[in-house]
Amino acid sequence: MIPSAIWDPEFECMHVDALRELQLERLRKVVRRAWGHVPYYRQKMQVVGVTPSDIKTLEDIRKLPFTTKDDLRLCYPYEAFAVPLEKVVRIHASSGTTGKSTVVGYTRKDMEVWTNVVARFLVAGGLTSKDIVHIAFSYGLFTGGFGLHYGAERVGASVIPVSAGRSERQIQIMRDFGSTALVCTPSYAVYLGELVQGMGLKPGDLKLRVGFFGAEAWSNRVREEIQAKLGLFATDNYGLSEIIGPGVAGECVHQNGMHISEDHFYPERIDPDTCEPVGPDRRGELVLTTLTKEAIPLIRYRTRDICMLMPGTCPCGRTGARMSKITGRSDDMLIIRGANIYPSQVEEVLLDVKGTLPHYQLVVSREGALDRLEVRVEVSEEFFADEMKKLNELDRQIEHKLENVLGIRASVKLVEPRTIERSEGKAKRVLDLRPKE
Numbered sequence: 001m002i003p004s005a006i007w008d009p010e011f012e013c014m015h016v017d018a019l020r021e022l023q024l025e026r027l028r029k030v031v032r033r034a035w036g037h038v039p040y041y042r043q044k045m046q047v048v049g050v051t052p053s054d055i056k057t058l059e060d061i062r063k064l065p066f067t068t069k070d071d072l073r074l075c076y077p078y079e080a081f082a083v084p085l086e087k088v089v090r091i092h093a094s095s096g097t098t099g100k101s102t103v104v105g106y107t108r109k110d111m112e113v114w115t116n117v118v119a120r121f122l123v124a125g126g127l128t129s130k131d132i133v134h135i136a137f138s139y140g141l142f143t144g145g146f147g148l149h150y151g152a153e154r155v156g157a158s159v160i161p162v163s164a165g166r167s168e169r170q171i172q173i174m175r176d177f178g179s180t181a182l183v184c185t186p187s188y189a190v191y192l193g194e195l196v197q198g199m200g201l202k203p204g205d206l207k208l209r210v211g212f213f214g215a216e217a218w219s220n221r222v223r224e225e226i227q228a229k230l231g232l233f234a235t236d237n238y239g240l241s242e243i244i245g246p247g248v249a250g251e252c253v254h255q256n257g258m259h260i261s262e263d264h265f266y267p268e269r270i271d272p273d274t275c276e277p278v279g280p281d282r283r284g285e286l287v288l289t290t291l292t293k294e295a296i297p298l299i300r301y302r303t304r305d306i307c308m309l310m311p312g313t314c315p316c317g318r319t320g321a322r323m324s325k326i327t328g329r330s331d332d333m334l335i336i337r338g339a340n341i342y343p344s345q346v347e348e349v350l351l352d353v354k355g356t357l358p359h360y361q362l363v364v365s366r367e368g369a370l371d372r373l374e375v376r377v378e379v380s381e382e383f384f385a386d387e388m389k390k391l392n393e394l395d396r397q398i399e400h401k402l403e404n405v406l407g408i409r410a411s412v413k414l415v416e417p418r419t420i421e422r423s424e425g426k427a428k429r430v431l432d433l434r435p436k437e
């Protein structure tokens with residue numbers, strides 16, 4: 001196993017009672033800040049009849065209203081800021097695929113916290129100052145490139161800001177510069193792994209040792225695939241622009257849940273329909289409160305990400321709660337012929353089927369009045385070279401399993417390796433071609 005150190009033991013290994021005390025103190029401060037400096041928040045609190053002095057215990061957080069992406073859109077661009085712009089040293093924005101983007105700002109202190117929490121998960125996953133870090137996230141409004149860059153520099157590693165795109169050149173740079181750590185989305189790592197093979201290279205031709213992948217959901221099977229193809233040890237990390245960017249949570253070398261930096265981000269889990277808290281061993285929507293952010297304090301932000309929280313100390317010594325892999329988003333549900341379908345259900349079915357690759361796409365269309373779901377799945381080279389009979393069997397097997405899990409029929413289209421479009425950033429799993437109502 002890769003050895004790892006602890007970056008910030010005072011906080012990462014804090015006794016849980018002391019952590020709760022710190023969280024309460026910080027929560028009260030952040031609520032006062034929002035009330036005092038963001039009129040939009042004050043109004044929201046007034047509507048539910050709560051004031052900062054009502055927050056006496058951590059449980060009182062439930063009295064506070066939730067914040068959603070729509071709230072932030074209404075505050076576009078700067079109305080959610082709790083500090084004047086002259087105190088803001090960085091601005092990022094999240095992609096605006098479904099409307100206006102949300103704009104986020106950082107004070108100098110926010111930058112310090114951000115850098116530090118990214119350094120935490122990098123060190124937890126095995127990064128050291130001796131590493132050469134190849135960052136293939138895009139640098140720009142997306143928080144991935146700059147977030148990982150600053151954190152890796154803080155650890156003292158040598159950082160190569162390659163950014164996204166020109167994949168063959170990426171591999172050339174990894175070879176020539178002797179990169180030992182790779183940072184990108186897991187789907188791009190799979191693609192780079194395929195390209196390494198396609199270029200006739202073996203994992204040993206690269207010096208990669210560790211990989212830090214995040215920004216989208218991925219399964220443990222994809223992890224195995226990346227580890228085997230690139231010859232590295234892969235960990236998952238999670239974050240979102242609204243909260244800080246990458247650095248909310250990350251796995252340690254035990255690869256068993258992502259440690260949340262609970263001294264900066266207070267996690268809750270709710271049932272997305274009733275908004276009531278869910279029990280410890282049940283999945284729920286993650287709700288986060290920033291405990292230290294100055295520029296944009298966010299209270300009870302509904303992330304829409306579905307996960308479980310695992311309490312208890314990890315063998316690595318960190319005491320904060322760990323979050324499981326994200327298994328879906330409460331808003332990525334598709335309604336097809338009345339059935340509620342999550343892309344992650346399809347992925348789960350495919351993971352069980354030998355011969356399929358982790359590249360798939362759901363194509364939803366409308367024929368007459370009826371919605372149609374086609375699941376395109378790449379199959380491995382060996383399978384494709386096989387006789388037709390075997391492919392038909394595989395097709396039928398997947399259709400049968402999908403119907404069992406989804407409750408509706410989906411047609412399966414097996415496609416050749418490398419025919420589903422690859423992305424340099426987050427993978428696009430759903431193509432909804434139905435006319436917008």
Ligand code: DLL
Pocket residue numbers: 094095142143144213214215216217218236237238239240241242245246247303305325326329
């Ligand atoms: O994706 C921040 C980030 C950059 C995280 C680099 C990790 C590494 P956004 O573009 O605002 O920010 O997208 C946030 O991406 O709500 C999740 O749905 C998804 N997401 C992020 N990390 C993970 C992960 C960045 N490890 C949204 N697993 C979040 C699953 C993830 N989903």
